[in-house]
Amino acid sequence: MLPSSQIIYNYIKCRKFNRFTRHTSSNFKLYFLKLILFLFLLLALHSxxxxxxxxxxxxxxLWLSLTTITTVGYGDFSATTFGGRLSTTILMYTLGISLLGILVAEYIEFRLNKLELKFSGQWRWHKMHDHILIINTPDHDTEEYLNKLITEIRATPHIGELPIQILTRKYQEKLPKSIAQLGVVHYTGLAQDNDNLNAVNTSTAKYIIVLANESSNPVSDSATYDVLSRIKDIGTKALILAEATTDKNRPRLRSMGASVIVRPVRAYPELLIRAMIAPGTEEVLENMFQYNNDHMARFDVKFKNLKxxxxxxxxxxxxxxxxxxYINETGVNVNPLPDTTCSGTGLxxxxxxxxxxxxxxxxxxxEA
Structure with missing residues (x-):
């Protein structure tokens, strides 16, 4: 059995390093509860x-104990006997007021630490579900692209109010203000890690968007394939949209659970959102970009007052x-209503x- 001096030494030694980790530990609530219970015990003993x-x-x-420990001291009651004063000195002045100060300081430090974890992307949002999860970020013009993408999400009915979380290694200190103010949180980590995918609640997401790091590098498809395989292992009911830099890799990505596959078009993130809310439209839109498939043609003909x-x-x-x-003096009029009367110089x-x-x-x- 250890002597009492050794026990005290070990306690002090543990306190030196525990004080740096208690706020990130799952035991903080228990630690904080013990402090509160000890405070209540002091109040009870003093009362x-x-x-x-x-x-x-x-x-x-009890009123005297509360006014004493909070240093309010109304003066309507006070200890006059030797025993009462000694009890107040030990229980309130020496222990109680100090303990209350420690409680307040610990709580403030915990809140600040929690805020720092959120800013740096280390906080796990355990209650987040039915959210939009964006995995990876482009290597170039990241902030500009994310601004366009998320702004488009926020402007789209049915998904505009969903929580958005980003899994990326890009912002290890904090998200840019322009992105954070759009109601976005992030988690810092590598997507090719199951722990990180679990940390962003992959299994409870409503939509998952897997972006290619480099829009023109076929190696990005290998990274996307790895991420999709991990998501498949974890399990999710989310609609998964993935970017493919090479068309021949599409079947492989689809076999790993990607419901929608699009080419990385960084200038127009709107195409990605359209594909997400209406799967299948991405194939129609991409088809129009290839001249050897369906394409747009302009015909310069004049017409007047036609439905x-x-x-x-x-x-x-x-x-x-x-x-x-159709085209007239005001410009190009896209998809007018069926009963619209049209006049113009081109179609x-x-x-x-x-x-x-x-x-x-x-x-x-x-003319027919």
Missing amino acids: VAMMYFEKLAFSDA WKDIVNSFMASNSGLPIA ISLIKDSQQISNAQVKKCL
Whole structure:
């Protein structure tokens, strides 16, 4: 059995390093509760002492204890006997007031430490669920891209009010103010780590967006594949959207659970959001960027006072594609309402690569 001096020495030794870790430890609540219980014990002992030595009623004794420990000291009650004064000196002045100061200091330090963890991306938001989880961030123009992406999310119905969390190693000190003020939190860590994926509540997310670190580097697809495989192991019901830098890697990413796969288009994060809320639209949009597939064609023809629905019907009946917009002196009018009366100098239509359509054919179509 250790001698009492050794026990005291070990306690003091442990206190030296425990004081640096107690606020990040799961035992802090227990530690704080012990301090509160000890404070209540001192109040109870002092109240009993005042009842015994000063012959005060319990309510008056408790009132004297509270006003003493909080240093308010109204003066309506005070200890006059030797025993009462000695009890007050030991229990309140020596122990109680110091303990109350320690409690306040510990709580403030805990709150500051918690705030620092949140700023630096080390805080685990255990209660977060049904959120949008963004994994990885672009290596270049990160802040500008995230601003565009998150602003678009916030402007989109049905998802604009969802919590957003980012898993990235980019911001190890704190998120830029422009991003944080959009209601975003982050967790600092490598996405290729199951502990980090669990820390951002992957299993309870509603949407997961896996971004490519480098939009033109095929190696990014390997990193994305690894992240997707880890998410699959963890398990989630979220709709997963992943970026693929190379089309041939799409089947591999899809096999790992990616529901939507898009090319990294950094200038237009709106395309990514459209694909997220309406899966399948990404293939339509990407198809339009390839001239050897469906593409837009402009026809410079004049027309006047035609219903938009009649223009669409005429185009489809004559196999001239699908009108998307018309052009007049105000500019390009995209997808007008069916009963809109249109006049203009040109039309934009979605056509197949195999179709050869001339202005004369379109003009004849409108005159029919």
